[in-house]
Amino acid sequence: MQTAALEQRYRARQARGVLRRWLEPPQPFVMNPREPRDYPLGRWNLYVGGAGRTVPGYVNLDLFPMPGVDVAADAHALPFAGERFQRIECDAVLEHVVDPARVVAELVRVLAPGGYLHLVTPFCHPFHEYPKDYRRFTLDGLKLLAPELEVVAEGWRTGPAATLLVFTLEFAKCLLPWRWWRVFAHFTLGWLLFPLRYLDLALLPAARAGRLGNHCYLWLRKAG
Numbered sequence: 001m002q003t004a005a006l007e008q009r010y011r012a013r014q015a016r017g018v019l020r021r022w023l024e025p026p027q028p029f030v031m032n033p034r035e036p037r038d039y040p041l042g043r044w045n046l047y048v049g050g051a052g053r054t055v056p057g058y059v060n061l062d063l064f065p066m067p068g069v070d071v072a073a074d075a076h077a078l079p080f081a082g083e084r085f086q087r088i089e090c091d092a093v094l095e096h097v098v099d100p101a102r103v104v105a106e107l108v109r110v111l112a113p114g115g116y117l118h119l120v121t122p123f124c125h126p127f128h129e130y131p132k133d134y135r136r137f138t139l140d141g142l143k144l145l146a147p148e149l150e151v152v153a154e155g156w157r158t159g160p161a162a163t164l165l166v167f168t169l170e171f172a173k174c175l176l177p178w179r180w181w182r183v184f185a186h187f188t189l190g191w192l193l194f195p196l197r198y199l200d201l202a203l204l205p206a207a208r209a210g211r212l213g214n215h216c217y218l219w220l221r222k223a224g
């Protein structure tokens, strides 16, 4: 996907009318309530890939200068001094970068001693370009990227029911040749099927949920 097309996507999302937002089906997933969220923030915190959203308390870094973005830069070469940030969020970004090992090395470099790095990545999830889509991750694969950090929490953010729903919706759209049919499927199937997402509240605690997990997370801590 070209830069201009990505920028257009963010702007279109922001410009969505009230009616569209009102009719939009609920997300086809629920977040794992056991995923920790309360690791301490510091004076400086970094959010990678937050274009189009506001992230209070964080410096929002993304590739392009778009609404919500504080610093436009490539995460492969962060424009910050070392050991600057107490907490770093990198949520659904690593599948879009050319070299995830280099990006994580940069995140580790700018993380303060004692600071926390939160990585979230898809495992079973449809293709989606921001601006490219290169890969998927398992929890073990994710850990290989930052072996020097201590794993303080790990698990599945969204589980097998989320996987089932996102692939069912995409499969239905694959079958439909016309855009307006796909829009119709998005709204009707989205509203009909979303209650199934709550199955994940029962499935996520089981270890086998990871066999078909949708997104996994790691919380990592730098010594110091």
Ligand SMILES: C[S@@+](CC[C@H](N)C(=O)[O-])C[C@H]1O[C@@H](n2cnc3c(N)ncnc32)[C@H](O)[C@@H]1O
Residues within 6 Å of the ligand: 048, 049, 050, 051, 053, 061, 062, 063, 064, 073, 074, 075, 076, 090, 091, 092, 093, 096, 097, 098, 130, 131
């Ligand atoms: C799927 S979106 C993440 C969405 C966001 N974390 C959220 O949960 O709403 C991926 C984001 O990563 C950004 N991105 C992709 N490659 C990047 C890179 N090399 N450096 C910085 N940001 C990048 C994209 O521009 C996009 O905004």
